[in-house]
Amino acid sequence: NPYAGLVSHLRASWLSRKTQPVKFRMAQLEALGHFLDERKQEILEAIAADLGKPPFEAELSEILVCKNELHETLNNLSRWMKDEQVDLSLATRLDSAFVRKEPYGVVLLMAPWNYPIHLILVPLIGAIAAGNCVLIKPSEISKNTERLVAEVLSSYLDKDCFAVVTGGVQETTRLLENKFDYIFFTGSPSVGRVVMTAAAKHLTPVTLELGGKNPCYVSDTCDVHNVARRVVWGRFFNAGQTCIAPDYLLCTLEMQEKLMPALREAITEFFGPNPQESPDFGRIVDDKQFRRVRALLCSGRVAIGGQTDEAERYIAPTVLVDVQPSDPVMQEEIFGPILPIVVVANMDEAIDFINARERPLVIYAFSSSDKVVNQVLERTSSGGFCGNDTLMQVMLTSLPFGGIGNSGLGMYHGKFSFDTFSHHRGCMKRGMGREPLNAPRYPPYTQQKFGIVRATSQVTRKDDCTLL
Amino acid sequence: NPFAGLVSHLRASWLSGKTRPMEYRVAQLEALGRFLDEKKQEILEATELDMGNPSFEAYFTEILLCKNELNVTLNNLSSWMKDEHVDKNLVTQLDSAFIRKEPYGVVLLMAPWNYPIHLILVPLIGAIAAGNCVIVKPSEISKNTESLVAELLSCYLDNDCFAVVTGGVQETTRLLENKFDYIFFTGSPSVGRVVMTAAAKHLTPVTVELGGKNPCYVSDTCDVHNVARRVVWGRFFNAGQTCNAPDYLLCTLEMQEKLMPALREAITEFFGPNPQESPDFGRIVDDKQFRRVRALLCSGRVAIGGQTDEAERYIAPTVLADVLPSDPAMQEEIFGPILPIVVVANMDEAIDFINARQRPLVVYAFSCDSKVVNQVLERTSSGGFCGNDTLMQGMLSSLPFGGIGNSGLGKYHGKFTFDTFSHQRGCLHRNMGLETLNAPRYPPYTQQKLGLITATCEVKRRGTCTLL
Numbered sequence: 001n002p003y004a005g006l007v008s009h010l011r012a013s014w015l016s017r018k019t020q021p022v023k024f025r026m027a028q029l030e031a032l033g034h035f036l037d038e039r040k041q042e043i044l045e046a047i048a049a050d051l052g053k054p055p056f057e058a059e060l061s062e063i064l065v066c067k068n069e070l071h072e073t074l075n076n077l078s079r080w081m082k083d084e085q086v087d088l089s090l091a092t093r094l095d096s097a098f099v100r101k102e103p104y105g106v107v108l109l110m111a112p113w114n115y116p117i118h119l120i121l122v123p124l125i126g127a128i129a130a131g132n133c134v135l136i137k138p139s140e141i142s143k144n145t146e147r148l149v150a151e152v153l154s155s156y157l158d159k160d161c162f163a164v165v166t167g168g169v170q171e172t173t174r175l176l177e178n179k180f181d182y183i184f185f186t187g188s189p190s191v192g193r194v195v196m197t198a199a200a201k202h203l204t205p206v207t208l209e210l211g212g213k214n215p216c217y218v219s220d221t222c223d224v225h226n227v228a229r230r231v232v233w234g235r236f237f238n239a240g241q242t243c244i245a246p247d248y249l250l251c252t253l254e255m256q257e258k259l260m261p262a263l264r265e266a267i268t269e270f271f272g273p274n275p276q277e278s279p280d281f282g283r284i285v286d287d288k289q290f291r292r293v294r295a296l297l298c299s300g301r302v303a304i305g306g307q308t309d310e311a312e313r314y315i316a317p318t319v320l321v322d323v324q325p326s327d328p329v330m331q332e333e334i335f336g337p338i339l340p341i342v343v344v345a346n347m348d349e350a351i352d353f354i355n356a357r358e359r360p361l362v363i364y365a366f367s368s369s370d371k372v373v374n375q376v377l378e379r380t381s382s383g384g385f386c387g388n389d390t391l392m393q394v395m396l397t398s399l400p401f402g403g404i405g406n407s408g409l410g411m412y413h414g415k416f417s418f419d420t421f422s423h424h425r426g427c428m429k430r431g432m433g434r435e436p437l438n439a440p441r442y443p444p445y446t447q448q449k450f451g452i453v454r455a456t457s458q459v460t461r462k463d464d465c466t467l468l
Numbered sequence: 469n470p471f472a473g474l475v476s477h478l479r480a481s482w483l484s485g486k487t488r489p490m491e492y493r494v495a496q497l498e499a500l501g502r503f504l505d506e507k508k509q510e511i512l513e514a515t516e517l518d519m520g521n522p523s524f525e526a527y528f529t530e531i532l533l534c535k536n537e538l539n540v541t542l543n544n545l546s547s548w549m550k551d552e553h554v555d556k557n558l559v560t561q562l563d564s565a566f567i568r569k570e571p572y573g574v575v576l577l578m579a580p581w582n583y584p585i586h587l588i589l590v591p592l593i594g595a596i597a598a599g600n601c602v603i604v605k606p607s608e609i610s611k612n613t614e615s616l617v618a619e620l621l622s623c624y625l626d627n628d629c630f631a632v633v634t635g636g637v638q639e640t641t642r643l644l645e646n647k648f649d650y651i652f653f654t655g656s657p658s659v660g661r662v663v664m665t666a667a668a669k670h671l672t673p674v675t676v677e678l679g680g681k682n683p684c685y686v687s688d689t690c691d692v693h694n695v696a697r698r699v700v701w702g703r704f705f706n707a708g709q710t711c712n713a714p715d716y717l718l719c720t721l722e723m724q725e726k727l728m729p730a731l732r733e734a735i736t737e738f739f740g741p742n743p744q745e746s747p748d749f750g751r752i753v754d755d756k757q758f759r760r761v762r763a764l765l766c767s768g769r770v771a772i773g774g775q776t777d778e779a780e781r782y783i784a785p786t787v788l789a790d791v792l793p794s795d796p797a798m799q800e801e802i803f804g805p806i807l808p809i810v811v812v813a814n815m816d817e818a819i820d821f822i823n824a825r826q827r828p829l830v831v832y833a834f835s836c837d838s839k840v841v842n843q844v845l846e847r848t849s850s851g852g853f854c855g856n857d858t859l860m861q862g863m864l865s866s867l868p869f870g871g872i873g874n875s876g877l878g879k880y881h882g883k884f885t886f887d888t889f890s891h892q893r894g895c896l897h898r899n900m901g902l903e904t905l906n907a908p909r910y911p912p913y914t915q916q917k918l919g920l921i922t923a924t925c926e927v928k929r930r931g932t933c934t935l936l
Contacts, residue, residue, distance in 0.1 A: 056911075067926070071929045074930075075930045087866040091860075193671060196664075200667070203676065203876070271911060367900070399567065405649065408671070426864075426869055427854070428852075429838070431856060435694045444746070453532075457532070459539040
C-alpha cells in the first residue's frame with residue numbers, strides 16, 4: 001500500500017507521545033493562525049481560482065470562521081484537557097475517579113471542495129487540540145487549494161505528526177485501506193457510506209458530515225422582505241454550494257405570491273440587475289457540477305433568473321415555481337444557485353412533507369409566531385435547526401454541528417471538535433490498603449456480606465428514605 | 469425481510485411522538501424496575517441455568533447494578549432532557565441558542581450471553597430515557613434468559629415501542645439488513661465488524677462494546693496479599709466470563725514467586741480446597757466455550773488448578789506460570805477462569821508489551837507507588853483504567869464505559885447512556901425583525917461591512933486588548 005509507510009510514521013510519532021504536551025498542541029495551533037495571517041492573500045486567490053468565490057465570502061467563511069475556532073480552542077484548551085473528576089459511590093468514597101481525555105492516535109481528515117480551507121482547518125484544529133496526528137486529504141476538485149494545502153500548509157506544521165495526501169478516487173480508496181484511529185469525512189452520503197464501510201473493517205470510529213435537501217418553511221405570518229433577504233443570502237452564498245443552504249422552500253400559494261416580488265427585489269439589491277456582472281456572486285466549481293445543476297432547471301417554471309453561461313460556469317440566481325415533488329430539482333441536493341418553491345396547504349402539510357423524506361442537515365422555519373417555529377422544531381428531526389434565518393446557526397462555536405440519518409453522524413465545532421477527537425477514558429485509582437473495605441465482596445458469599453455490598457454501592461431513588 | 473414489518477411498526481410509533489413526553493419514558497423505566505423486583509426469582513433462576521453463576525454474583529450484576537442505572541436515570545432524567553442554552557456572540561445576543569436532546573428513532577440493541585440481563589437492561593434504560601423505540605436481540609446462547617426476556621419484557625413495556633427478537637446468526641443477519649437509527653452491540657470484535665459494516669449501508673451510528681486481553685501489571689512494590697485477592701476476585705468472578713476481567717498478569721520473576729502462594733491462598737480462602745464443590749464459583753456457559761477455554765490450558769505451566777470436568781463444564785480457578793507470548797492463552801481473549809502470568813523485566817517492558825498489542829477494554833496496574841500507577845496510565849491507551857483493583861471502575865455510573873480501537877467504540881453507563889442514544893440538535897431561534905443587524909452581511913460587499921461583521925462575530929484570543 002503506497003501510504004502504509006506514511007501512516008506508520010505518523011503512528012510512531014503519536015506513540016512517542018510527541019503530541020501529548022499542551023505546549024506542542026498550542027504551538028501547532030498558533031502555526032495554523034500564522035498560516036491564516038501570513039498566507040491570506042494566497043488563500044483568497046486559490047479559492048477565487050477554484051470557485052470564483054467573492055473575496056468577502058472567502059474572508060468570512062474561510063478565514064474569520066477558522067480564526068474563531070482557533071481562538072476558541074486556544075482560549076480553552078488547557079481547561080478542556082483537564083481530567084474531569086466524577087461523583088463517587090460510598091464504596092469508592094476514598095478513591096480517585098475521573099475522565100481523562102486522550103487522543104485516538106492517527107486521524108484521517110477528508111475534506112470537500114466547497115469550503116476547501118474551512119472544512120480542513122476546523123476539524124484539524126480539534127484533532128490537533130485533542131493530541132492526534134493527522135493525515136489531511138483535500139479535495140482534488142478544488143485544485144488550487146489542494147496545491148496550497150499540500151505545499152504551504154504542511155510547511156507550518158510538524159512533519160512528523162501531520163501530512164497531506166493528494167489524489168483522486170483511486171488514491172483515496174488505497175488510503176482508506178489503511179488502519180486509522182479516527183476518520184473525519186465531509187462530503188456526499190454515497191461516499192460517506194464507502195468511508196464508513198472501510199472504517200468498519202478496522203472498527204475505526206467516524207464522524208461523517210454529509211448533506212441532503214434542507215427544507216425552508218415560510219409561514220403565512222412573516223415579514224416578507226426580511227424573509228426574502230435572509231433566504232436569498234443563505235441560498236446564493238457561494239453560488240449555492242453550501243451544505244447548510246436552504247435547499248427548497250415550502251409555503252402556501254398565497255405566500256409564494258407575496259414572496260416572489262420580495263425575492264426579486266432582494267436578488268437585485270444584492271447582485272444588481274445582471275448578477276453575471278456582480279463581483280459578489282460566485283461560480284460553479286467545475287464543468288461536471290455545472291452541467292448537473294443546469295439540468296435541474298427543467299423543473300416547474302423559471303420565475304426569476306434561469307440564465308446560464310457555460311464558459312464562465314455561471315448560473316443566475318434562480319427561483320423556480322410550480323415545482324412538483326417528482327421534478328428533477330427535488331430528487332437530489334441542489335448545491336447550486338436554484339431555489340425551488342413547493343406549495344403546501346398549511347404548516348401540517350409542510351411538516352408531513354419534511355418527515356416523509358430523509359432527515360436533513362438543517363431545517364429552517366420562518367414565522368412571526370414563535371408557536372409555529374416551535375411546532376416545526378418539535379415535530380421534525382434534523383441535524384440542526386434555525387428559526388427566522390439561514391446559515392447563522394453554524395457561526396456559533398457553542399452549538400454542535402452535525403447531521404442525523406442520511407445527513408451524517410457525529411458533530412463538531414468548538415469544544416465538540418475537541419470531544420469528537422478525544423477518547424474519554426474512565427479511570428479509577430484505589431488505595432493499595434484499606435482491604436477490609438473490599439472484604440464484603442469476596443466469597444464465601446453470605447447474605448450479610450450482600451447487605452453491606454448493596455448498602456455501599458447502591459444508588460437510591462431520590463425521595464426514598466435513607467437509613468443512615 | 470421477516471423483520472421489516474416490526475421495524476416499520478416501531479418507526480411509526482416513534483414518528484407518532486408517543487415516546488417524547490417525559491412521563492411516558494418514566495413510566496416505561498419504572499416498569500423495568502417492577503420487572504426487576506417482581507421477577508427477581510425468575511431472573512436469578514434463568515441466569516443460574518444459563519451460566520451456573522452463584523446467586524450473589526447474579527443478584528449483584530443483573531439486579532443491583534441495573535437498579536442503580538435505573539435510579540440514576542430516574543433521578544436525573546428531567547435535567548438531562550432539558551434544552552442546554554449556549555454562549556452567544558455579539559450578533560446573536562438577542563437570540564435563543566440551545567442544544568435540544570432528541571431520540572434517534574428505532575434502536576437495535578444486541579446483547580451477549582455473559583451478563584444477559586445486565587447487558588440488555590443497562591443500554592435499554594438509556595435508549596428509553598432518550599425517547600427511542602427499541603428492538604432487543606438477546607443472545608441465543610443464554611437460552612433461558614432469552615426466553616425470559618422474550619416472554620416477560622413484553623408484559624412490562626409498551627408493545628408499540630419495544631419488541632424482542634430471538635434467533636441465531638441467520639435471524640440476526642436478516643435483522644441487520646433493516647435500517648435502524650442506532651445500533652448498540654456488545655460482543656466480540658469480529659462480530660462487531662460485521663455489525664458496523666451492516667450499519668454503514670444505512671449510515672447508522674453505532675456503539676460497539678467489544679473485548680480484548682486486559683493486561684494487569686503488578687509492580688514489585690505492592691501488598692501481595694491484597695493484590696492477590698483483588699486479582700482473584702476480578703479474574704474468577706462469573707468463572708472468568710467478564711469483558712473487563714484482568715486477562716493476564718505482567719510482573720517480574722521475583723513478583724511471580726511472591727504472588728503464587730498469595731494467589732493460592734486467596735483462591736482457597738474464596739472457594740475452599742476444592743472449588744468444584746463451592747457454591748460460589750460459576751461454570752462455563754456451553755460446551756463450545758468450555759472446549760475453547762480448556763484448550764488454552766496448554767500454555768506455560770499449570771501452577772494452580774488446571775482441573776476440568778466436562779459434564780459440569782467446570783474449569784478450576786487456574787493460574788499459569790512461565791507463559792510465553794506465543795502460547796495459546798496469549799492469542800485470544802481468555803473469557804474463562806485462567807490467569808496466565810507473563811514475566812517481564814520491569815515496568816518499561818510491561819508498558820512496551822501492552823503497547824505492542826491491540827488496545828484493550830481496560831488496563832490494570834497495581835503498585836503502592838502512585839508514580840508507577842500514573843506511568844502505566846499515561847503511557848498506555850485503553851478503554852478504561854483502574855489502579856490497585858479490578859472491575860470496580862465499571863461499577864461507577866459516573867464513569868464512561870467503552871473501548872478504543874479493537875475493544876470498541878462509543879461509551880455508556882449513567883448519563884453517558886442517555887447521551888449515546890440522543891441526537892444533540894443545535895438550534896438557533898432568531899427574531900423576525902431587527903433586520904438592520906443583518907444588513908452588513910448582505911451584498912453588495914464592502915470593506916466597511918466586513919469590518920462590522922468581524923467585530924460582531926469574532927472570537928478574540930484571550931490576552932489581546934479589546935477596544936470597546
